[in-house]
Each structure stands twice: as C-alpha cells, then as structure tokens.
Amino acid sequence: MNYNIAVIKGDGIGPEIVSEAMLVLEKIGEKFGHTFKFQEVLAGGCSIDANGIPLTDETIEICKNADSVLLGAVGGPKWDNVPSAKRPEKALLGLRAALGLFANIRPAMMYKALADACPIKKEIIGDGFDIVVCRELTGDVYFGNHYRKESDCGWGEMGCDDMNYSVYEVERIARRAFEMARVRSKKVTSVDKANVLETSRVWRETVTRIAAEYPDVELQHMYVDNAAMQLVHSPGQFDVLLTGNLFGDILSDEASMITGSIGMLPSASIGETGRGMYEPIHGSAPDIAGKGIANPIATILSCAMMLRYSFGLSAEADAIEQAVGKALDNGCRTADIASPGQTALSTSEMGQVIRDLI
Ligand code: ATP
Numbered sequence: 151m152n153y154n155i156a157v158i159k160g161d162g163i164g165p166e167i168v169s170e171a172m173l174v175l176e177k178i179g180e181k182f183g184h185t186f187k188f189q190e191v192l193a194g195g196c197s198i199d200a201n202g203i204p205l206t207d208e209t210i211e212i213c214k215n216a217d218s219v220l221l222g223a224v225g226g227p228k229w230d231n232v233p234s235a236k237r238p239e240k241a242l243l244g245l246r247a248a249l250g251l252f253a254n255i256r257p258a259m260m261y262k263a264l265a266d267a268c269p270i271k272k273e274i275i276g277d278g279f280d281i282v283v284c285r286e287l288t289g290d291v292y293f294g295n296h297y298r299k300e301s302d303c304g305w306g307e308m309g310c311d312d313m314n315y316s317v318y319e320v321e322r323i324a325r326r327a328f329e330m331a332r333v334r335s336k337k338v339t340s341v342d343k344a345n346v347l348e349t350s351r352v353w354r355e356t357v358t359r360i361a362a363e364y365p366d367v368e369l370q371h372m373y374v375d376n377a378a379m380q381l382v383h384s385p386g387q388f389d390v391l392l393t394g395n396l397f398g399d400i401l402s403d404e405a406s407m408i409t410g411s412i413g414m415l416p417s418a419s420i421g422e423t424g425r426g427m428y429e430p431i432h433g434s435a436p437d438i439a440g441k442g443i444a445n446p447i448a449t450i451l452s453c454a455m456m457l458r459y460s461f462g463l464s465a466e467a468d469a470i471e472q473a474v475g476k477a478l479d480n481g482c483r484t485a486d487i488a489s490p491g492q493t494a495l496s497t498s499e500m501g502q503v504i505r506d507l508i
C-alpha cells in the first residue's frame with residue numbers, strides 16, 4: 151500500500167529525531183512492501199521565521215489531505231518574545247482543531263532494561279508499569295471563555311475560565327477508551343471530580359452509560375486527587391486512564407515520569423477519521439539541539455502508533471516496538487538514558503541500531 155505522511159520536523163531537536171523516524175518508516179516499507187511518501191511542511195517557530203505565523207493555511211491543507219501527520223516538536227527560547235497569539239505552540243492547537251483531533255493517547259510503559267530510572271520503589275512498581283492515558287483534547291476549561299471581571303465583593307479584578315463538557319464530547323472519548331481497553335487488560339479508570347464539579351457529574355453519568363455498551367470491560371471511577379496519589383501508591387491497578395483535558399494534562403505527565411525517561415514516550419492525537427497526528431511527548435529540547443545526541447526513540451515509537459492506529463498495520467508496528475525493546479536489552483543507550491560511565495550512542499547511531507534490528 152501507499153501512504154502519504156505530512157511531516158512537520160519543527161524546531162530544536164525536531165529535525166534530528168524526525169529524520170531518524172522517517173528512515174525507520176522507509177525500512178518498514180522495504181520489509182513489508184509499503185511505500186511511505188513524505189511531504190515536509192513548516193509549523194511552529196520555523197514557520198514564524200519563514201512566514202511570520204506559526205501555522206499557515208497551506209500547512210493545514212497539506213495535513214488535511216495526508217493520511218497522517220508526523221510531528222517532531224515546536225518552540226524554543228528564540229520565539230519567547232513573540233506575542234502570545236502567535237507563539238509556536240499555537241500551531242499545535244490550530245492543527246488539533248483543524249484536523250478534529252479530540253483524543254490524545256499516551257502510552258506510559260516502563261522498559262525492563264530501564265527499570266533503574268523509575269523513581270518508584272521496586273516493591274511498589276513490581277513487574278513493571280504499562281498504562282495508556284486516553285485524554286480528551288478539544289474541550290474542558292482550556293477551550294472555555296477566558297476573561298476578567300471586577301469581583302462583586304470588592305476583592306478587585308478576578309480571572310475567570312469557563313469549564314464545559316457536553317455529553318457528546320464525553321461519549322466519543324469514552325468509546326475510544328473502552329475500545330482501547332478491549333485490546334489491553336479490559337479495565338478503564340475514569341477520572342473526574344464529580345463531588346465538586348458539574349462538568350464531572352456529566353462526565354461520570356455519560357461514562358457509566360457508555361460502559362454498558364462494553365460489558366466485557368471493567369469500569370472504575372476515581373476522583374482526580376485520588377488518581378494522582380494512586381499512580382505513585384499502587385500504579386499496578388491501572389490499565390486505561392480516561393480523563394478530561396485538564397486532568398489528563400497533569401496525570402499524563404505524572405504517568406510518563408513513572409517510566410523515568412522523557413525521551414522514550416510517544417503519543418497520538420486522533421479523531422473521527424483514521425488520520426492522526428503522532429509526536430513524542432517531549433518538547434524541542436533547545437538545550438541539546440544540533441548536537442546529535444537527542445534520543446529518537448519517542449518519535450520512532452510514535453511512528454509505530456501511526457502504523458497501528460491510522461493504517462491498521464499491527465505487524466509493522468510490532469516490528470518497530472520489538473526492535474526498540476531489543477536495542478535497549480542489548481544495552482544501547484542515548485545520553486539521556488545512559489547510566490553514569492556508560493558510552494552513549496548518537497541520535498543517528500540509535501536510529502541505525504533500531505533499523506538494523508528491524
Ligand atoms: P515543551 O514545553 O515544549 O514541552 P519542555 O520545556 O517541557 O518543552 P523539553 O523540550 O521536553 O522541555 O525538554 C525537557 C528536558 O528533557 C531538557 O533537558 C531536554 O534536553 C530533555 N529532553 C527532551 N527530549 C529529549 C530527547 N528526545 N532526548 C534527550 N533529552 C531530551
């Protein structure tokens with residue numbers, strides 16, 4: 151088959167890590183008989199430099215017409231003084247909205263070979279940590295009205311952010327979570343603050359109703375404060391964590407830190423269609439940009455997610471994930487995951503090792 155992929159290398163380490171990921175896709179293409187056609191477009195800081203804005207209509211059009219989007223990372227200190235409406239990160243929000251990407255899927259999996267980097271005691275983490283956060287991405291307080299007004303009681307100006315969730319928004323993300331749980335350990339933990347928030351009561355009622363469509367999946371409700379605690383207290387109880395936009399933002403960072411390695415974790419943003427946007431969870435790492443030492447694994451694993459979720463190519467995705475696992479088992483490390491004194495591979499050396507293992 152032929153697949154068209156829009157590629158946004160972005161800023162900082164983006165170009166270095168995405169180049170390795172593209173070579174991995176080419177390798178998969180050779181092995182399994184697919185053709186991946188890449189169309190490179192600008193977004194973020196590099197688009198501000200070239201076009202004066204972080205996201206152009208042309209980039210949006212090309213991404214909409216592609217089968218999927220591969221993204222490195224955007225932003226960096228170079229654009230710190232750009233007015234907030236034009237900041238590089240606005241490119242991400244714009245793309246998510248334009249492509250209708252309402253679900254953010256973040257697997258947080260600890261590799262046995264990297265278990266020493268896990269900040270949680272061995273007795274607690276036990277056999278490992280392998281969960282997926284399924285976070286709603288286009289609703290919640292992030293997309294409500296943000297405004298200021300004078301307080302009624304003479305306490306001066308106040309900031310206000312409206313928090314909204316509609317039944318429809320909760321239904322579609324809940325279905326994604328239950329479907330994901332079906333092919334995993336068949337357990338969904340839905341996170342809310344239903345003892346306080348009306349949005350959370352709509353959330354809980356709706357998730358409970360949708361759960362009836364998936365009788366084979368166990369559903370547990372948990373308040374967000376408890377979930378934050380339980381993630382470090384007994385992380386083994388979780389499989390799929392279903393969250394709104396705000397709570398998911400916080401909990402997915404917490405979950406990823408349990409794995410101990412920011413350079414390792416992929417993510418997918420998906421919507422109603424097969425098209426998705428795939429990117430590492432880390433940022434553009436300006437402090438190490440251009441040095442050739444960034445870890446390309448998060449971006450390479452994001453390609454595996456693309457193959458699985460957007461193209462339905464499970465064997466191909468498995469081949470990438472297994473090659474990454476083997477590279478780690480063989481002791482291959484980039485600087486961010488190397489133990490003190492261990493020789494570190496460069497970005498391109500790590501990419502090559504993974505391709506050879508494929
Ligand atoms: P953003 O706001 O875009 O998420 P951030 O401020 O959270 O960015 P990152 O760019 O993710 O920060 O970088 C955080 C730290 O992790 C930096 O020290 C960076 O060098 C390191 N880091 C991030 N990604 C990688 C990677 N792929 N390989 C090695 N180190 C990385």
Ligand code: MG
Nearest residue numbers: 403431432433
């Ligand atoms: Mg960050």
